[in-house]
Amino acid sequence: MRVLASHIANKIVTEAVNNCATRGYLVSAAVVDRNGNLAAFLRNPLSGPHTIKVSQRKAYSSATLRADTSQMGARSDLSFAPDILLIVGGVTINFSGIFYGGVAVSGAKPDIDEECAKAGLEAVADIMDFVD
Incomplete structure (x- = not known):
């Protein structure tokens, strides 16, 4: 079973937070593995405290449901599941046909969270296109 290396997970959250910062947004970003376990996290020191849990829950949702949260908004049946948060901004991590987990951002508008x-x-x- 392939897993996302920690240096890759850290680069993902770093680039996501930096991308939002260049747009003027103060955010948190989380990467979770395929089971929803936290693999990397980064918070802009000026982002709101709510962004911590929101980014982690969006990442958890995208990983455990294996779908971007932007695709799951109509799934009201999932809204009461523990730790599931169906707000846009959670994205699955897939490279070369392999599923690794989820990444999410919180602190900007939902569509900007997803872009970051x-x-x-x-x-x-x-890097990931050459992982074997």
């Missing part, structure tokens, strides 16, 4: 999370993934895409 995807920017984190784009920052490691070249």
